[in-house]
Amino acid sequence: MIKRVNHIAIAVPDLELAAETYRRLGVTVSEPQVLPEHGVRVVFLEFENVKLELIETYGEKSPVASFMRKNPSGGIHHVCFDVEDLQSTSETLKDAGIRVLGDGPPKIGAHGNPVLFAHPADLFGVLTEFEEPR
Numbered sequence: 001m002i003k004r005v006n007h008i009a010i011a012v013p014d015l016e017l018a019a020e021t022y023r024r025l026g027v028t029v030s031e032p033q034v035l036p037e038h039g040v041r042v043v044f045l046e047f048e049n050v051k052l053e054l055i056e057t058y059g060e061k062s063p064v065a066s067f068m069r070k071n072p073s074g075g076i077h078h079v080c081f082d083v084e085d086l087q088s089t090s091e092t093l094k095d096a097g098i099r100v101l102g103d104g105p106p107k108i109g110a111h112g113n114p115v116l117f118a119h120p121a122d123l124f125g126v127l128t129e130f131e132e133p134r
């Protein structure tokens, strides 16, 4: 089901400051993207072997707001895996007793691909995102 790591996300209190910090460390940083449907602003850090996603809360109902209240300096927020088929992934997760978050169809993520999230309490304390590359 899981093919590879797509990205690791770090929640930050100030996206511009975090982006500038990584630029100074020699990292290629994308332009900020606003994703109102996900309640975040995001930039990507490009590495040879993996992408990192820096996320900042956006809007009144950001799913990251509560995490930031508990972790005001920021912290590792989620890991994302590529999967072949999101529908069968959703069914496999549910069969394994792992809660899939949200009740509608998968949202489109920052890369233009459908994504879903599984509850951190059911995956060893790690919020886990699954993405189907198209």
Ligand SMILES: CC[C@@H](C(=O)O)C(=O)SCCNC(=O)CCNC(=O)[C@H](O)C(C)(C)COP(=O)(O)OP(=O)(O)OC[C@H]1O[C@@H](n2cnc3c(N)ncnc32)[C@H](O)[C@@H]1OP(=O)(O)O
Pocket (backbone or CB within 6 Å): 009, 035, 038, 040, 042, 053, 055, 063, 064, 065, 066, 067, 076, 077, 078, 080, 101, 108, 109, 110, 111, 115, 117, 119, 120, 121, 125, 126, 127, 129
């Ligand atoms: C950029 C777009 C997209 C992409 O394409 O890559 C993204 O990545 S968007 C990223 C933001 N979106 C999401 O996070 C969506 C899924 N998340 C959620 O639905 C919620 O955040 C949540 C996981 C259900 C938590 O909701 P919240 O309102 O924060 O509830 P609580 O504060 O009560 O948390 C419940 C429980 O879970 C623990 N928790 C919360 N967040 C995390 C986390 N990131 N990692 C690990 N654990 C987390 C929290 O501490 C609570 O634990 P207990 O206190 O033990 O109950």
Ligand SMILES: [Co+2]
Pocket (backbone or CB within 6 Å): 007, 009, 053, 078, 080, 129
């Ligand atoms: Co993500």
